[in-house]
Amino acid sequence: MKTDTVFKRAYNDALDLLSKLSRGEPVPPEGELSHQLGVSRTTVRKVLIELDQRGVVQGDGRKRTVRKSKGALQRFPKIETVAMADEVERRFMEWMLRGNVRPGTVINELELARLFKVATTGIREFLNRFQRFGLIEKRPNAGWMFKGFTNEFALELFEIREMFEFRSARVFVALPNRSPLWSQLDLIRIEHVQLLKDIGTRYHDFSDLDRRFHLLINSASTNRFITDFYDIISMVFHYHYQWNKQDERQRNEAAIREHMSYIDALKSRNWARTESTCAAHLASAKATLLRSTMQWDSFPSKA
Amino acid sequence: MKTDTVFKRAYNDALDLLSKLSRGEPVPPEGELSHQLGVSRTTVRKVLIELDQRGVVQGDGRKRTVRKSKGALQRFPKIETVAMADEVERRFMEWMLRGNVRPGTVINELELARLFKVATTGIREFLNRFQRFGLIEKRPNAGWMFKGFTNEFALELFEIREMFEFRSARVFVALPNRSPLWSQLDLIRIEHVQLLKDIGTRYHDFSDLDRRFHLLINSASTNRFITDFYDIISMVFHYHYQWNKQDERQRNEAAIREHMSYIDALKSRNWARTESTCAAHLASAKATLLRSTMQWDSFPSKA
DNA sequence: CATATGCATTTTATAGATAATAAACTAAAC
DNA sequence: GTTTAGTTTATTATCTATAAAATGCATATG
Numbered sequence: 001m002k003t004d005t006v007f008k009r010a011y012n013d014a015l016d017l018l019s020k021l022s023r024g025e026p027v028p029p030e031g032e033l034s035h036q037l038g039v040s041r042t043t044v045r046k047v048l049i050e051l052d053q054r055g056v057v058q059g060d061g062r063k064r065t066v067r068k069s070k071g072a073l074q075r076f077p078k079i080e081t082v083a084m085a086d087e088v089e090r091r092f093m094e095w096m097l098r099g100n101v102r103p104g105t106v107i108n109e110l111e112l113a114r115l116f117k118v119a120t121t122g123i124r125e126f127l128n129r130f131q132r133f134g135l136i137e138k139r140p141n142a143g144w145m146f147k148g149f150t151n152e153f154a155l156e157l158f159e160i161r162e163m164f165e166f167r168s169a170r171v172f173v174a175l176p177n178r179s180p181l182w183s184q185l186d187l188i189r190i191e192h193v194q195l196l197k198d199i200g201t202r203y204h205d206f207s208d209l210d211r212r213f214h215l216l217i218n219s220a221s222t223n224r225f226i227t228d229f230y231d232i233i234s235m236v237f238h239y240h241y242q243w244n245k246q247d248e249r250q251r252n253e254a255a256i257r258e259h260m261s262y263i264d265a266l267k268s269r270n271w272a273r274t275e276s277t278c279a280a281h282l283a284s285a286k287a288t289l290l291r292s293t294m295q296w297d298s299f300p301s302k303a
Numbered sequence: 304m305k306t307d308t309v310f311k312r313a314y315n316d317a318l319d320l321l322s323k324l325s326r327g328e329p330v331p332p333e334g335e336l337s338h339q340l341g342v343s344r345t346t347v348r349k350v351l352i353e354l355d356q357r358g359v360v361q362g363d364g365r366k367r368t369v370r371k372s373k374g375a376l377q378r379f380p381k382i383e384t385v386a387m388a389d390e391v392e393r394r395f396m397e398w399m400l401r402g403n404v405r406p407g408t409v410i411n412e413l414e415l416a417r418l419f420k421v422a423t424t425g426i427r428e429f430l431n432r433f434q435r436f437g438l439i440e441k442r443p444n445a446g447w448m449f450k451g452f453t454n455e456f457a458l459e460l461f462e463i464r465e466m467f468e469f470r471s472a473r474v475f476v477a478l479p480n481r482s483p484l485w486s487q488l489d490l491i492r493i494e495h496v497q498l499l500k501d502i503g504t505r506y507h508d509f510s511d512l513d514r515r516f517h518l519l520i521n522s523a524s525t526n527r528f529i530t531d532f533y534d535i536i537s538m539v540f541h542y543h544y545q546w547n548k549q550d551e552r553q554r555n556e557a558a559i560r561e562h563m564s565y566i567d568a569l570k571s572r573n574w575a576r577t578e579s580t581c582a583a584h585l586a587s588a589k590a591t592l593l594r595s596t597m598q599w600d601s602f603p604s605k606a
Numbered sequence: 607c608a609t610a611t612g613c614a615t616t617t618t619a620t621a622g623a624t625a626a627t628a629a630a631c632t633a634a635a636c
Numbered sequence: 637g638t639t640t641a642g643t644t645t646a647t648t649a650t651c652t653a654t655a656a657a658a659t660g661c662a663t664a665t666g
Contacts, residue, residue, distance in 0.1 A: 002626040002649040006444065029640060040628040061641060062635070083443075084650065110617060119651045120618080121424060128428055132435040134527045140386075141309065141618060141657055156526045163466060223459045224437045229528070305619040305656040332610060343658045364611065365665070387620065413647060422621045423648085444627060444648060
């Protein structure tokens with residue numbers, strides 16, 4: 001059976017939206033809410049019924065108004081707002097990256113299903129999607145094999161990453177001045193400046209900024225395979241940043257500075273300068289990742 | 304319920320194996336058969352029971368012997384030996400490449416499931432795997448969108464292909480003489496010579512040879528992402544060759560000659576020469592594919 | 607005692623079912 | 637007559653169930 005995580009997330013979001021309105025104000029039309037919450041009108045209506053029952057809004061049809069929008073309004077717990085598939089992804093990554101799973105381990109669909117408390121189909125679906133990350137391999141009728149989050153993996157990943165990023169950066173510097181990417185680059189530069197200022201408290205925000213920055217560079221290539229490949233890097237770094245907190249603040253601060261040189265080099269339209277700043281940044285990202293794969297490789301076996 | 308395609312294929316293969324033995328000879332042990340047929344002993348035993356019932360072998364345990372191995376032995380029809388998942392792949396590719404599906408078409412899981420006569424889970428599984436080919440895109444809770452087998456797709460595909468193949472070829476020429484890849488290259492060269500001789504009758508065998516040749520070149524990179532990417536190219540060309548018979552003989556003959564120059568250039572260890580023969584071959588492969596995407600783009604809409 | 611077979615157990619591949627959600631259609635209200 | 641709400645229909649996400657196939661263990665045989 002489908003879970004109602006979409007509804008619950010929409011409900012929570014609706015609470016946030018309504019909190020901007022005061023008592024007695026009319027509730028925005030369903031179509032408007034549907035657009036703002038990013039769900040179908042069907043779900044909006046379900047949310048409105050719930051809001052009504054919980055006394056947040058009153059009336060129906062076009063004369064629905066806000067009853068109480070402030071105060072301690074009960075929200076659905078976050079865990080109930082994430083789709084099974086996303087939860088499986090998170091749990092699998094945790095299992096794989098933190099669980100010290102040895103290269104060569106056979107992945108058992110049933111076992112994971114029981115461990116994650118989902119049906120086997122959910123695990124299968126995830127593994128099929130995850131296959132393209134190059135970390136698992138299917139053996140027909142006999143499960144999957146985990147190839148290991150190894151040194152080799154990181155090196156192969158970066159070989160491609162470098163190839164793609166250099167190509168994209170080269171296209172980027174040659175972009176005409178009227179390209180919208182230049183203004184996007186300016187905006188993202190400002191974000192870097194701000195984050196650097198607040199680095200003491202907000203250093204964990206770097207992960208997302210990093211992702212958006214490189215995606216912007218790579219979008220210059222307008223090649224779906226390059227953009228899609230960045231998904232792999234994003235995911236690896238996303239979970240890596242989330243769990244490897246060692247020196248996080250320092251690493252991120254250094255990376256921001258590298259990004260800034262890289263951005264300024266791009267803005268100078270000078271390829272030689274861009275190439276060297278890009279190379280420097282990728283080299284330090286690679287070193288960070290390699291440190292963590294080596295770490296895993298040297299752990300003692302769980303079994 | 305799982306289908307018994309593995310059993311049926313193994314049964315057919317066992318018939319071929321036994322046909323090499325004469326009446327009265329002992330049947331090879333189960334473990335041996337399991338290895339030769341590439342299935343578990345469980346399946347081998349099921350096959351042996353069936354062979355017994357059909358009078359092909361007799362006796363049991365260690366004293367099983369061949370009863371009749373020649374003559375018109377009944378085999379399972381080929382269609383019953385392919386797993387549902389593979390059949391879905393074939394049917395989907397046909398639907399997509401030959402069905403004149405317009406870019407932007409929304410893919411309906413239920414509709415495909417009915418069309419292909421499988422459960423929706425089978426379609427979902429396929430689409431999840433197929434996503435990495437860059438031809439479809441998922442819109443959560445609202446199906447998949449077909450992006451179109453367009454000109455753009457072919458250009459993006461070849462941009463990456465060229466990048467990877469050049470890199471691999473460069474590594475290949477620099478391979479030490481003792482690398483086993485050199486002898487594999489020699490073997491594949493012989494296959495080219497032979498195919499060229501029989502081109503009149505065997506020209507459709509080129510598709511597979513082409514795949515193996517490029518896979519060999521790319522294996523020099525020892526990068527899983529490069530090897531995996533070749534899956535995409537293989538699949539596209541596999542189905543493309545299968546359905547686009549126009550000028551097939553001529554195209555393949557020309558391609559074989561291109562391969563031969565490319566192989567000889569590699570063998571000469573001369574990078575400049577390799578680069579130009581590789582470029583020439585990729586350019587003509589690209590032109591072939593572009594011809595067929597353009598064709599699709601200009602077809603009238605089905606709806 | 608090393609192999610081979612026989613048997614029990616576990617796991618995968620696939621179908622089928624259903625609540626949640628989206629999409630499409632219809633009717634009301636301003 | 638355009639926007640909005642109400643209702644019906646179609647589709648997706650997810651679970652459960654089960655035959656086929658693989659794996660593991662015990663027993664027999666040369």
